[in-house]
Amino acid sequence: MSEDTLDKQIDDILEALRDTEGKDVGREELEKELKKFLEYGVPPDHAKQTLVKKFGGAAQAAPSMERSLVVDLAPNQQSVHLLCRVVSVNPREIQVKGEARQIFYGILGDESGTIQFTAWKDFELEKGSVIDIMNAYTKEWQGSVKVNFGDRTRIKTVDASELPEVSTEPRSYKVKELRGGLSSVEVTARILEITERSVESSGQQKTVFSGVLGDETGKAQFTAWHDFKLKKGAVVKISGGYVKAWKGIPQLTFDEKATVEKLDASKIPPEDITAQRVSLSELVERNGALDVTVEGTVIEIRQGSGVVQRCPQCNRVLQQGACSVHGAVDGHKDLRMKLVVDDGAGAVSAILGKELTEQLLGKTMDEVQADGVVEEMHRLLFGHRISLQGNALGDQFGVTLIARQVTPADFNVAAEAERLSRELEALV
Ligand SMILES: [Zn+2]
Known part of the structure; x- marks a missing residue:
């Protein structure tokens, strides 16, 4: 085990002991104890748990230090440990008890997939950075799991090489799941309205196609920066879009980098799309x-x-x-x-x-x-x-x-x- 990893293990133990009123234990002492365990071949996680208990951390409350992959997360988990890349992060103002408060939301990814998160305070997250997250918790929202960062959550920025690039394979969403900040989105929907207009973009005239699309779960606006020959009434699978939101109304945006596949129109009958x-x-x-x-x-x-x-x-x-x-x-x-x-x-x-x-x-x-x-x-x-x-x-x-x-x-x-x-x- 390298010194770096050992340091990190000690950080974990100190973190777990942070809120306990047990014995005051120093770094050196922990290092000595931990090394002893490891020399005897005790698995690192087991050694850490044992030391947390020894120095007064509650046996039950010892946070799970084993790292989880986002694909394995289930609703209502506490003390979640993740290593993720910040795929996107956006601020949002909300009202809490009549006071404006800034929260942050976005997407995290690791080698297993991506997941949405909400940070209830400013952790100074930066897009693209790799972070080690302790004591996050999960909630279920509309059938999918979301990660939350609260007061107990500790976040450390680590070297980007600790995590391979996040897979950007498009992920499939229903229309009502579209939220500002999502990227690599795949949606199958019926085009309900479409209009084209000409806009100037970097000194060039461009035709933009925008309108409303929908599936059996809801409706959203869309903007296409490329002529995909979309027609009203067509049912299409759009892969590689991203979502912006204006006043909470999601807008699926896609350009020539996206692919649009025309499907049989009976796949989403118009009568299935209601308010x-x-x-x-x-x-x-x-x-x-x-x-x-x-x-x-x-x-x-x-x-x-x-x-x-x-x-x-x-x-x-x-x-x-x-x-x-x-x-x-x-x-x-x-x-x-x-x-x-x-x-x-x-x-x-x-x-x-x-x-x-x-x-x-x-x-x-x-x-x-x-x-x-x-x-x-x-x-x-x-x-x-x-x-x-x-x-x-x-x-x-x-x-x-x-x-x-x-x-x-x-x-x-x-x-x-x-x-x-x-x-x-x-x-x-
Ligand atoms: Zn007036």
Whole structure:
């Protein structure tokens, strides 16, 4: 055993003893003891465990020092030891108890494969570096295992030669699994919408193809920087793309380095691609999604709901008769609703425009009394369950669903009574 490796073993033991109130043990003493074990032919891991126990580390709590391969990771493992290359790392702002906090997410890889990770604080991870990770833990999310780095996690950057280059063989994902930061992605999906536009890129005109694709698990946007002759309705296998996200909406991006294989269109029938129903906690975790259906209880009618005036030039909502960009203008009237819906496990904001608001109120904008409409919204909706469909945009303040459809999910007595009496009136 080389001095280097011996040093590392001693680091491991000291790490395991860090939080124990056992005997104070010095490096030299540990080295002497460890060497003795090793000379007797005790396997290094066994020797380490024995020494941890000897110097007061809890026998059970001794971290597993054996390195795991990412391919072997199972959900809910504690004290995981990994040696990985940082394939990608991205910061993200989240709100924890009302305070902005920066976390990091990305992909780790070792010789067995790649896995997504979340670092709950800044470990100063750098793309491409090889790191030795102690005391990570795993969670399951949507059927796949994710690695987490928390307060107990210790990360050391090691020489890049300790790990062979990570395999970049594309890995297959379902559309709803696409997340910003993924690379070497393989997706089989139906092209639902496609448009082309011309952009200037490094002084050259280029045609870019973008649109929406989907499979039975969800929809995502895509951008192709090469003409793969994609057609609306085609079912294709795209290998070698990467994923960017804007406001939580994933966008599969691929260029001439990717391969696109045309498959039989019956492989994903169009009727299999519908707005996916997701729980609010899932939506919050994903921090956005394209065309989803959610259901929850209205717990708040937010400020800004009701009759508003919009700027005729930019459509911004006026504050005291003035647009923040165009100053005092003659606004045009609009009606909208900003709700907070909650399903017990998560909460999101939702914005409903004029038509949906009229639909829920059971009256047109012109019939609405500007003064009392917020109270009316409160009376009709507060505490009631509604189902909403639309695009969910995420930012550091949370997720906002821009509703395209709304359906009361419980029987809304007041609205129904109102609607019936109006119908009766019309008959008289
Ligand atoms: Zn304006």
